[in-house]
Amino acid sequence: MSTGQVILTVGAFMLLSTILVSFYGLVADSNRTIDSTQGDITEVALAISFQEIIQGMAFDEATGDSMRVQVSDLSSTLGPDNPPPSGEDNETNLETFDDIDDFNGYEIDQVNPGGVLGRYRTHFSVFYVNPSDISQVSAGKTFVKRVDMRLWRVSPPGQDTLRTSFVVGYFHFD
DSSP states (O other), rough: OOHHHHHHHHHHHHHHHHHHHHHHHHHHHHHHHHHHHHHHHHHHHHHHHHHHHHHHHHSSSSSSSSSSSGGGSSSSSOOOSSSSSSTTOOOSSSOOBBGGGGTOOOOEEEEGGOOOEEEEEEEEEEEETTEEEEEOOOSHHHHHEEEEEEEEETTOOSSSSSEEEEEOOOOOOO
């Protein structure tokens, strides 16, 4: 092999190496993008699941058994009823909650939800809101509650926090 051929071969290997380094850099970037997107999709799926669970619950402890409820009958404090009413389990987790405001202040960790690798955390806040302006938290009790959720990936750490809110109202007879 002559000197010219050796130089040409070395140059070809350098060009090939440069192309491969660029290619593998693009593959690594796309893997990060896929991982981030998968985490975002999982957060949205968890938010929808929790929203459906909450909307299937009683509006308040007082509304579980009766349709004739006055605003004064509603819970004064939002959160689990501990100690619970006679004959009921302690309201300490998702399985024992029986009304919407039990979620106030609740935080749940989920590991590998639905087979997706990672650990996700969800924090809930529940407020009575002004029926005329649901962005305004009410100082008193109303027949409208807003549930705020914050979801984020704890491990591996995600870049974003999903914040979502929804409103639940109670139809009442006066």
